[in-house]
Amino acid sequence: MNATTLISKIWNFCHTLRDDGVGYGDYLEQLTFLLFLKMAHEQKTLNPFESVDVGIPAGYDWESLIVLKGAELEEHYLKVLNKLGTMSGMLGAIFFKAQNKIQDPAKLHRLVSLINEDTWSGIGADVKGDMYEGLLQKNAEDTKSGAGQYFTPRPVIDAIVECVRPKPMKTIADPACGTGGFFLGAHKYLLSQKLDNKQAEFLKEKTFFGNEIVASTRRLCLMNLYLHNVGHLTDEPHIARADALISEPSVKVDYVLANPPFGKKSSMTLTNEEGEEDKESLTYERPDFWVTTSNKQLNFLQHIVSMLKADGKAAVVLPDNVLFEGGVGERVRKKLLTGCDVHTILRLPTGIFYANGVKANVIFFDNKPKSEQIQTKGIWFYDLRTNKRFTLKTRQLRKADLDDFIKCYNPENRFERQETERFKYFSFDEIIARDKTSLDIFWLKDNSLDNLDDLPSPDVLQQEIIEHLEAALDAFKSVSLSLKN
Numbered sequence: 001m002n003a004t005t006l007i008s009k010i011w012n013f014c015h016t017l018r019d020d021g022v023g024y025g026d027y028l029e030q031l032t033f034l035l036f037l038k039m040a041h042e043q044k045t046l047n048p049f050e051s052v053d054v055g056i057p058a059g060y061d062w063e064s065l066i067v068l069k070g071a072e073l074e075e076h077y078l079k080v081l082n083k084l085g086t087m088s089g090m091l092g093a094i095f096f097k098a099q100n101k102i103q104d105p106a107k108l109h110r111l112v113s114l115i116n117e118d119t120w121s122g123i124g125a126d127v128k129g130d131m132y133e134g135l136l137q138k139n140a141e142d143t144k145s146g147a148g149q150y151f152t153p154r155p156v157i158d159a160i161v162e163c164v165r166p167k168p169m170k171t172i173a174d175p176a177c178g179t180g181g182f183f184l185g186a187h188k189y190l191l192s193q194k195l196d197n198k199q200a201e202f203l204k205e206k207t208f209f210g211n212e213i214v215a216s217t218r219r220l221c222l223m224n225l226y227l228h229n230v231g232h233l234t235d236e237p238h239i240a241r242a243d244a245l246i247s248e249p250s251v252k253v254d255y256v257l258a259n260p261p262f263g264k265k266s267s268m269t270l271t272n273e274e275g276e277e278d279k280e281s282l283t284y285e286r287p288d289f290w291v292t293t294s295n296k297q298l299n300f301l302q303h304i305v306s307m308l309k310a311d312g313k314a315a316v317v318l319p320d321n322v323l324f325e326g327g328v329g330e331r332v333r334k335k336l337l338t339g340c341d342v343h344t345i346l347r348l349p350t351g352i353f354y355a356n357g358v359k360a361n362v363i364f365f366d367n368k369p370k371s372e373q374i375q376t377k378g379i380w381f382y383d384l385r386t387n388k389r390f391t392l393k394t395r396q397l398r399k400a401d402l403d404d405f406i407k408c409y410n411p412e413n414r415f416e417r418q419e420t421e422r423f424k425y426f427s428f429d430e431i432i433a434r435d436k437t438s439l440d441i442f443w444l445k446d447n448s449l450d451n452l453d454d455l456p457s458p459d460v461l462q463q464e465i466i467e468h469l470e471a472a473l474d475a476f477k478s479v480s481l482s483l484k485n
Contacts (some may be wrong), residue, residue, distance in 0.1 A: 001128035011135060013114060017107060024139040026101035030215060031080065031135070032223045034115050035417075036094050037062040040233060043119040054233040055091055055267035060084060065112055072111070074105040090226075093237045094219050096274055109347035127230035129184070136179050136220065140354055140454035141392070151178065152259045152317065157185035159402035160257060160315045160362060163344075163409045166190060169200040170207070170254035173307055174299065175244035177210035180221040181255040183317060184228055186459050211254060245284050245299050252309040259317035265365060290335040293328045297321070305340060317348075320359040333437050337376040337428065341366040343414065345439060346405055347383045351390040352397045359385075376485040378427040379439070380417060382408055386444040 014027045022030075042054040060080045067078055077100055100107045120128065140151035164173055166186050174182050192205055195196055208230060212218040218241050231238070241268035257425035283294045288306045293299065297318060304314055322329065323345075336342055344364040353360065368375045382405045390397045408423040410416060419425060424443060431437060 003127050003134060004339075005137055006131040007134040007138075010114070011138060011448065012130065013111060015108075017102065018414055019100070020104055020107065022101055025216070028098070028135055028220065030102055030111065031115075032093065034065075034096060034112060036223065037065070037080075037238065038115050039120050042119060043233065046119070046121055052233065055087060055089065056213060057083065061117075067115055069109050070105045073109055074100070079150075086132065087130065088236075090222065090231070090233050090235060090237050093239075093241070096215050096241070098217065098219075099375060112225065118428060125227065125229040129224070132224050132227045133184070136224065151354060152181050153397055154181065154185070155397050155399040155402055156317070156352070157181050157257075157361070158399055159406055161185045161189045162406055163364065163411050164255060164313060164315050168193060168195055169202050171209060171251075172255045172257060173208055173209045173253040174256065174258045175211045175303055176258060177239060177305065178217055178258045178259070180210070180224045180239075181261070183208045183221075183225060183230070186255075187228060187230060205232070205235070208211050208238055208341055209237045209251070211242055212239055213241065213243050215241060236292050245296075245303055248286060248288050249303070249307045252312065253307055254309055254312050255316040256304045256307055256312070256316065258300070258304060258314075260304075261296060262319055262360075276394055281294050282312065291328045291331050295325075295328065298325075298328060298332050304334065305367060310367060310369045312367045313365075314367070315362055315364045316359050317362050320361065320440060322363075323361060324436065324438040326436045328434045333439060336365065337369070337431070337437070337453075339368065341375045341377070343376070344380045344382070344409060347381065347385045347442070349385045349388040349390050349397070351392065351395075354392065374428060376428050376431075378425055379406075379431060380423060380425050381441050383422045383424075383442055383444055386442060387447050391427050430469050 010031065014022075014024060015028055016104075037056070039053075040054045040056055043054070045051070060083045065073065065077060065080065081095060081098040081100060084091055085098050086092065087095070089114045100108075104110065118334070118460040130342055136151065137154075160182075166189065168190060172183065172186050175181075177183065187203065187208075190207075193199075195203060206227070210221070212221055220237055221239055222231075222237050225239075281291050284299055285292055286302075286306075289299070291298070301318065302318065302321065308314060316434065342363065344362075346362040346364075348360045348362065350359055367375075384402070384405060388401075389395060390401075404420075404422070406421060417423070417425070422444065424441075426441060431439065431441075434441075442445070
């Protein structure tokens with residue numbers, strides 16, 4: 001059975017549940033709970049010589065569900081979710097605060113039966129993983145669910161990994177890992193390197209470390225990794241359910257690949273005596289941070305630098321305002337340029353993220369040991385935005401659209417590069433002389449401003465107008481924030 005067949009089989013049932021108000025994300029969660037139980041059952045019973053007991057208490061396992069129907073099934077399923085959510089390790093992490101969102105017992109029984117039809121342990125990790133990734137992408141495409149904020153376009157991830165080229169036996173972290181896209185991009189690349197047994201074991205058990213503060217997203221990440229043969233059901237997960245920005249990292253890593261949240265304000269929700277909820281902006285007082293600010297994007301950038309070993313490497317997706325903001329933004333950029341070798345910036349096109357109006361970049365930099373010398377000698381910029389048009393529906397970004405960037409990046413030896421129309425080098429002196437040390441650099445002429453005979457379709461124009469207005473609003477907010485700080 002291939003991934004396409006599995007996705008079709010599992011996903012088609014969701015359409016039936018939609019009539020009962022069960023959204024894509026809720027369905028994917030229920031699928032995760034039941035799939036976990038089924039696979040745990042198979043690991044314990046199918047091969048007595050390699051039996052694995054993940055600690056599911058008797059009476060709360062898969063066998064206890066498949067024999068029930070109707071109200072009995074619904075009642076017992078709820079008990080199973082509540083019980084397993086109190087357990088430790090991977091088990092408790094998957095079922096933390098789990099709820100039953102399928103209110104029709106007949107449809108719950110149908111989903112249990114659907115999962116029971118297949119022996120999941122006999123399906124290859126590539127097929128199971130691709131199936132789950134496909135479901136996550138379908139969920140991200142449902143804009144109403146908001147799941148798109150946790151989903152980085154896969155062509156962007158693949159291009160980043162191909163440029164960074166992580167090495168075996170090295171650690172990789174993502175402090176806002178969402179559903180684990182960067183981990184799996186790196187995992188796929190490392191598997192292609194023909195690993196020996198020691199390297200393969202390290203990849204499975206010790207390579208990836210992350211944070212995801214949203215419990216439901218974290219469980220999807222854990223399941224996504226497990227289906228790709230990363231981690232063990234009996235281990236403590238390496239994906240922490242905690243705010244990565246609260247404290248200094250406990251361990252240093254070799255690589256950070258990340259797409260932190262685009263929202264600028266870090267906040268926590270407080271409930272007052274009247275039961276009303278207020279959001280309070282957070283600032284993080286950390287001795288390892290260069291500046292104290294409530295700007296979440298700048299805090300994540302500082303945190304990522306603090307996570308790296310002295311020779312660690314990072315590739316981080318960040319919105320435009322991080323490149324040009326004054327005040328604390330300028331101070332953070334100067335510190336980054338001084339203490340790290342910021343060598344490449346990829347200006348991403350609009351229309352590739354599920355959030356409207358996002359203008360983002362990938363910043364590649366290498367950490368360096370503390371030194372009095374300025375580490376950034378110059379930065380190469382690749383403009384994939386000017387005269388490029390993409391939409392999520394009619395012209396999706398493909399891996400082939402990034403092939404020229406990868407060629408220009410020259411992963412085999414980035415110190416041997418050549419300028420092209422879209423790839424330009426700017427020295428440190430040129431950059432530091434710019435107003436506010438702005439990294440918001442562009443040089444290509446926008447042909448759409450002159451060529452009226454080649455305008456995009458009305459729906460694309462409408463989307464571009466919305467994106468420009470939202471970007472302008474973000475710019476005004478950035479100015480206001482910098483003035484306050």
